[in-house]
Amino acid sequence: MTSAGRKKIVVSGMRPTGKLHLGHLLGTLRNWVALQDQYDCHFFVADWHVLTTDYEKPGKVPGFVDEMVLDWLAAGLDPERCVIFRQSELLEHAELALLFGMITPVPWLERNPTYKEQKEQLSDRDLSTYGFLGYPVLQAADILLYKADLVPVGVDQVPHVELTREIARRFNHLYGDVLPEPQALLSPTPKVPGTDGRKMSKSYGNAIWLDEEPESIQTRLGKMATDPARVRRTDPGDPELCPAFNLHKVYCTPEEIETVTAGCKSAGIGCLDCKKIMIKHVVADLAPHRERRAALAARTGYVRDVLAAGTERARAIARRTMVDVRDAMGLAG
Ligand code: SF4
DSSP states (O other), rough: OTSSSOOOOOEEEEEEOOOOOOHHHHIIIIHHHHTTTTTTEEEEOOOOHHHHHTOOOOOHHHHHHHHHHHHHHTTTOOOSSEEEGGGGGOOOOOOHHHOOOSOOOOHHTTHHHHHHHHHHHHHTSSOOHHHEEEEEEEEHHHHHTOOSSEEEEEEGHHHHHHHHHHHHHHHHHHHOOOSSOOEEOOOOOOOOOTTTTSSSOOGGTTTBTTTTHHHHHHHHHTTTTOTTTTTTTOOOOOGOOOOOOOHHHHHOOHHHHHHHHHHHHHSOOOOOHHHHHHHHHHHHHHHHHHHHHHHHHSTTTHHHHHHHHHHHHHHHHHHHHHHHHHHTTTTTO
């Protein structure tokens, strides 16, 4: 609660890249679901953000939006308890980003570590665009439009929130006290490697999908990368060097962790048997998600209705903020 006795405002978004995987569920979605009763939460589909890197192929975005929101709802986001909306339906995001663009020094954007990293990682695309350099400005607009108090992030995203705070400070310094400086709400983000041991990602083909059938999960996690030192069944291993063990840490009981650790170090347990202990938990965890998702997908137009209602709720707030912003800057409207 704030000193004014209202629930604190939380804003967060996700790029629509299609249906979601276990990394999204454990790293983000479960946190969002836990936050929705404690705070006044706003979760948005960041579809303009997709264009900052994928501007050449925007055609798949509409289908991806539906797939992603289905997973949000199946995971437990409740449109009665939080606001779920689509960024591109609200032109206020673009207007505020434009105005922030006027006051944001380019070096602030150039020193953004994600900018440099992503440019290297996505070297197959031409990312020397104005939109890609400026995506943190759009992000600041997404957050400050709702006068967020808190932004849930993992530790690696704290610099993004800091940039939003700097933009808010600069705005307030120039035009008067209009925008609150949001705080990062640090969320636990367990390490969730994909089946090949790299970070779980759609583009690596190593993801466990939230609607994946149990047999497929069993087969694919059964082949998941392990400690490379365990070449033979008789070789002892080290769980801390085993990608699969990250999922044991999320899912297994303390007793199971103890058994696995001792068995691995003494070569008393084979990797497949070890993984089976974890796999049964993953399958049991995802079964209700898959059922809820299928039931929601069968409701024609449901996702569209959720987004339409959420967008109207968000619009009311966005409009109020833009009245304050334009007023402070002496603009029409
Ligand atoms: S026994 Fe288990 S923890 Fe050890 S390397 Fe194999 S899968 Fe990993």
